[in-house]
Amino acid sequence: MSVSHTVRDKDKLLARVRRIRGQVEAIERSLETENGCAPTLQLIASARGAMNGLMSEVLEEHVRTHVLAEKPTRSSAQAADELVDVVRTYLK
16 A cells, blocks of 8 residues: 555654654653653653644555545545544544
8 A cells, every 4th residue: 555645744744743753752751850740741742742633644644645545526525524523632
């Protein structure tokens, strides 16, 4: 299966992954320095949000590129929109 959407958006997706890596490294530093629960939990929540955003973006493009036919019908496009909305809501 081709992943043309991840190739097309490769630079943007990799930039997001690098930011997430930085957030995870901040969590590690916070734990190493015994920074405290509240700030560490905030860092973890931020990293989780960033990861969920990345997942949502890749999944949405997957649905639109691979699940819909090349010429989607109105009902299949609406179903794809509904699926993307549900996934976004779930990942928040």
